[in-house]
Amino acid sequence: MQIHSEILENKGIRPSVQRVRIFKFLMKSKEHPTVEMIFNALLPEMPSLSRTTVYNTVELFKEVGLVQVLDFGRGVLRYDADLSPHSHFECERCGAVYDLDIKPQDISKKMPRGFKVHQTYFYVFGLCSHCKKNEKN
Amino acid sequence: MQIHSEILENKGIRPSVQRVRIFKFLMKSKEHPTVEMIFNALLPEMPSLSRTTVYNTVELFKEVGLVQVLDFGRGVLRYDADLSPHSHFECERCGAVYDLDIKPQDISKKMPRGFKVHQTYFYVFGLCSHCKKNEKN
DNA sequence: TTCTATATTTGTAATCATTACAAAATTAAA
DNA sequence: TTTAATTTTGTAATGATTACAAATATAGAA
Structure with missing residues (x-):
């Protein structure tokens, strides 16, 4: 460490x-x-x-x-500062950001000819469990 | 039409x-x-x-x-204005944006309990074929 | 240690995309 | 037509970020 x-x-x-x-x-x-x-x-x-x-x-x-x-x-x-491959979820109601234990897919193989991939980002938007519960408000 | x-x-x-x-x-x-x-x-x-x-x-x-x-x-x-499921690539050199024929993965099933997914975005960054070719510059 | 050059920090001023707002113009409804 | 509602327009604010230069701190040489 x-x-x-x-x-x-x-x-x-x-x-x-x-x-x-x-x-x-x-x-x-x-x-x-x-x-x-x-x-x-x-x-x-x-x-x-x-x-x-x-x-x-x-x-x-x-x-x-x-x-x-x-x-x-x-x-x-x-x-x-967490650089391990993971994705992110933002709650559209409260704005909180959560880590998702999901690797952004590696698509280097599927790219058009001649393209070079440096970085990928996978963003998910929706409601977090807390805001979902209080959805009526 | x-x-x-x-x-x-x-x-x-x-x-x-x-x-x-x-x-x-x-x-x-x-x-x-x-x-x-x-x-x-x-x-x-x-x-x-x-x-x-x-x-x-x-x-x-x-x-x-x-x-x-x-x-x-x-x-x-x-x-x-193209709302079909696809992803996007931005060339870090020239700034051009390309469509990728790749569906952002559907992760509704893999979300933490109580979370609701509204939208997903998959962004890829790198070099387009044209800029890759001229990489020396 | 002291001196000097370099790197870092700080505060203020600019930048620039976007938003707020209100007046002017257009459209729909009566 | 007249009136009310919607849309457009231009200008002024907002707010995150960047530019910049002065002030401070640090490292290395003497």
Whole structure:
């Protein structure tokens, strides 16, 4: 089990205080946070933290392959440090995002001639069990 | 083969000149246009057209189920009047969007208890054959 | 350690797609 | 026609993200 700062160093980026805190937060978060969520969560313990730093940092993490970016079409990007192949569900009522234990299909074989696949995303939208139950409201 | 204005009427919306033109354009377009692309394409033949009308109209079309909205994470939404189950490929180099003849998997059966699936999207990113060929550049 | 160059962080200002809103124009109904 | 409702239009706001430059922190050389 590697310590967080080592993981950053292995990716060739300097483990600054801000980066390590943001990375830790992403690692333990299960809610696929937005930049705003990360910023608000860390602000109490790092009062000088800047939103721009969070933006810079998640962009950097994306580039070195520490996080994947999720876009549920709400005009806000979400970040996921879980890089294992899985899919995502967003509840259209409450906006919560859940992991789905389903691998996005590998379609490299089925692509038109000459096409190269880099990444696949499988997004599912609907109602989560909680919102489904209260559907009358 | 229904005429375009009839399709709009069947969906319960008034077939105004603007709506019919926008709908026709979406039906024949294969490039999954953005609002800006629709606007620019129609402006020469309808000089009074407003961007806002295009925004209003595609939103209306989405609500009545005439188009689906695609989000490739570029900060712009694209619109597709082809509602048959298929997936989408975006070239990371040139930005072109291609239809893939692949049905997004139906996972209603595999969902956690109580969850309800409304829609699924399968997005693939990579290089199209043209950009792959010129990869050196 | 101190100096210096480089990297990182910060805050503010710009960008840009989209949305809000209200006035003008069009259409439908009476 | 007259009136009411719908649609279109243009401009102004919104809000996430990016650009940018000044301030701060860090690493390495001396």
